[in-house]
Amino acid sequence: MPKLDRSWLWDGTSHHIQAELSGDHLYMELDGKPVEFSVVKGPIGSFFLRQGDRILTGYAAATAEAIWVQLDGRTYVFEPEKPPRAGSGPGGPTGGDVLSPMTGTVRKVFAESGQAVAAGAPLLVVEAMKMEYTVTAPGEGRVAELLCSVGQPVDLGQLLVRFEAAPATADQ
Amino acid sequence: MSREFHRLLIANRGEIAVRLIRAARELGLETIAVHSDADRAALHVLEADRAIGIGPAPAAESYLSIPAVLEAARASGAEAIHPGYGFLSENAEFAQAVIDAGLIWVGPPPEAMRLLGDKLGAKALAAKLGIPTVSGDDSERDRMDRSAEPLDAKKADAALITKAKGVGFPLLLKAVAGGGGKGMRRVDHEKDLPEAIRSARREGHAAFGDSRLLVERFVSPAHHVEIQVFADAHGHVIHLGERECSIQRRHQKIVEESPSPTIEPAVREVMADAAVTLVRAAGYRSAGTCEFLLDESGRFYFLEVNTRLQVEHPVTEMVTGMDLARMQMVEATGKDLSRGQSVVEWRGHAIECRLYAEDPERGFLPSSGPVLMFKAPEGPGVRVDSGIMAGWHVGVHYDPILAKIIVHDYSRERAVARMQRALAETVLLGLTTNLPFLQAVVRHPEFMAGRTPIDFLDTHLANWHAHESPPGTDVLALAAMAEWERLGMIGNGRGPAAGVGGQYSADDDPSSPWRQLGAFRLGQKGR
Secondary structure (H helix, E strand, C coil), rough: CEEEEEEECCCCEEEEEEEEECCCCCEEEEEEEEEEEEECCCCCEEEEEEEEEEEEEEEEECCCCCEEEECCCCEEEECCCCCCCCCCCCCCCCCCCCCCCCCEEEEEEECCCCEEEECEEEEEEEEEECEEEEEEEECCCCEEECCCCCEEEECCCCEEEEECCCCCCCCC | CCCCEEEEEECCHHHHHHHHHHHHHCCCCCCEEEEHHHHCCCCCHHCCEEEEECCCCCCCCCCCCCHHHHHHHHHHHEEECCCCCCCCCCCHHHHHHHHCCCEEEECCCCCHHHHCCCCCHHHHHHHHHCCCCCCCCCCCHHCCCCCCCCCCCCHHHHHHHHHHHHCCCCEEEEEEECCCCCCEEEEECEEEEEEEEHHHHHHHHHHCCCEEEEEEEECCEEEEEEEEECCCCCCCCEEEEEEEEEECCCCCCEEEEEEECCCCHHHHHHHHHHHHHHHCCCCCCEEEEEEEEEEECEEEEEEEEEECCCHHHHHHHHHHHHCHHHHHHHHHCCCCCHHHHHHCCCEEEEEEEEEEEEECCCCEECCCCEECCEECCCCCCCEEECCCCCEECCCCCCCEEHHHHHECCCCHHHHHHHHHHHHHEEEEECCCHHHHHHHHHHHHHHCCCCCCCCHHHHCCCCCCCCCCCCHHHHHHHHHHHHHHHHHCCCCCCCCCCCCCCCCCCCCCCCCCHHHHCCCCCCCCCCC
């Protein structure tokens, strides 16, 4: 009997789902309340859910990285809640680390490892399909480590710069 | 003198290549596709009769490589080449090389491409024919000193002011190196010029390292309206009406329609006449488009000619019932269009939305990923030109256009409702697209009212966000089903756990043969 008990991220917020499939009945618990659907599975990727005489047709497909759902013309993407990254802690990724905003190629690099930068300072330029995107410093701080070079192909989300934010001033 | 051909090579990819293959197939032609390494299993390759690899993924090494395409033509015995849009379609050198190789070029003569493809040359020809053009001046392009405080600043500014006065007010100062509105200033009065020039130079230099400016007459509120023309080798030129393409983002068109909701019939006549006169004077053949800026008092100004078939040609096809790609292929054999303008009729209204692999919530950054599912809208008056299918991986090497969704109905109001329906039915899972943004455009009251000037997106949807309500039970239930399907835990014949979780059929009826078959599934491979 397929069961699910996990959390997914949608738009930064966590959604916990507890669900169980028995025959063609889907049982879920949401905010402590039980919910039940009868399910008819259509051609791959499409599902018909029925609650009483209410029928929904939706489309959904999952990969290891994301679950895509489209219902009534609206699209939702869920990502698994990331477990703490291996190597987190001293020397590991810190908040403010700069990830590539898209898959493309690094065209220009303006900063060096160890360089202090102001908030919003241009760090590098990534290009894809003739569009250039300037990646800027997320705050005042220091480029702890530059992890890419001109001409290097990069993926969406790839770590480009290890960044250390400047310590907050004593009186906030 | 006619010259028949039977083997056509399509020097393009994606949705336009598929669309051209369809036209060729209807004419009984054998089709040859070319593809980069990344496109080995692309839809246009699968649809063609034959396919030849022409190089690695980067366009410069494949689709833009004249030697590679010509070699593919030679090796395949192609007799004609259609270049599609983009890539080499407006490259007169390529057109000439095709002709020199003894093949038929499905497009205008190289001389006409050269003359009209040069913006300044085309404007000069238009002016000579008495067609109004957008006045402007870009003499600063030749200035070498691009620093914010040039040595001869006074002299440069004085020259620019003189040029600006010649262009007339209101005008726009634009950074020569510019984009995204940086280094751009609107100036309504002569007295505001000096300060506007200084400030635009500073901004242009800060953004692009280049303080040079050009001047352009400001037309507002403006609409981008273009006329589709078609010419044969016998001097006959017809027009197929106009398209309104004012829904643009950084000069990238997103939604187009025909007819224009803005243009008056009398203005249409004059504009169409100007377009026909212009291309005839250039010795044009095949399909072409003349672009104009139209202001709301009905004055129009010539911008440029596109010497090729355009992305948005389907809206013209829907309202005229004519097939432009097929016409191009027939015209290329030297056929005579002498029945002329009288055969063109217009009916109803058509709208096109371009589905892009872009994330509208993150500055329209290109997106990439696998097409897990693609369900195109169908039904009356809906046409979809797409280059993708489920299982395809959308990469970053090429134009992000995935598909064009086109609708036609008897009135604009009905066409808008039909587009809203079509977009609501469109399903694409696996990568981010601009689908929600398109929905926002066609549902916007100003769009529905037909008020679509060229700054429509900047004015009404500049800070658009999807504002989706958080996913409810329904959505989470679907997510759960998808996850179970991925893990092979529900009975779809795939995976080791096929049959677990119960039996599923599209038919709930207990006497349905699907239930009686039990876990038996036809044609499903185990994973």
